[in-house]
Amino acid sequence: MTRSSAFSPFLLLGGGGQYEDRAANSHVYGFANAGGGFLISLNEARTVAIRVDAKHYWVFDNDSSSHSYLQDTRLNAGVQFLLGGKTEQPAAPPPPPQPKDSDGDGVIDSLDQCPGTPPGTKVDSRGCPLPPPPPPKDSDGDGVYDDVDACPNTPVGFKVDARGCAIREARIILHDINFEFDSSRLLATSKAELDKIAAGLKGQPTMGLIIEGHTDATGPDAYNMKLSKARAEAARSYLVSQGVASSRLEATGYGETKPIATNKTKEGRAENRRVEFKVTRE
Incomplete structure (x- = not known):
């Protein structure tokens, strides 16, 4: 040896x-x-x-x-x-080279169809970037994403809490609730708007509303008061016909007593002819 x-x-x-x-x-x-x-x-x-x-x-x-x-x-x-000495064992061969992954995405270069992927990018089995996830959806536009919205289909304009439910005292004003001339009969376009209100009420089954009718200053005060009340009742009746419990809805009219614009112009009078929905119970 x-x-x-x-x-x-x-x-x-x-x-x-x-x-x-x-x-x-x-x-x-x-x-x-x-x-x-x-x-x-x-x-x-x-x-x-x-x-x-x-x-x-x-x-x-x-x-x-x-x-x-x-x-x-x-x-x-x-x-x-020294005769017949112990032959030294040859050195172990070096380990085979590891497959190369130049961009560090977990897919070796020989299989990577998208080389040079930026660090941290998630890739598929081909080494190509995965498509970005779809943006969070907010179907009713209340600012609360659908996956956490406890009250879907909130009508546009209602203020909501972190759960997506309309808060008490929240109010929306709709100028698209129109009636036939000098009448409380709803037009077809008005019904489409009220359908959105009905969907919101179904999505938040404990919410209560008061429906307020308003007119401009054209005509006698007493007549306008009666007409605004009738129009508010017409909106309420339509919502009930769409499956909303009548106990959740109130209707009242204010005539020309609560203007939000001047009655001296055509545009101002159009602003004053409106229906308001106010949350009374969350």
């Missing part, structure tokens, strides 16, 4: 015995040795090295002299070759 250092010291310790068959008799004696040395490697694999060692020998032979043993010291130097 290979050594871990270019300079390798070592110790030596040994012993043994020897049998001699002589002409006169046979003889057995033993010996021992101890010493040390070092190796200096001559190549990177450390399979060739200079070896230097020294040993001291003791030979236990009573026949050789007057002493019971002989001593000897030897110094050796030479070149050592």
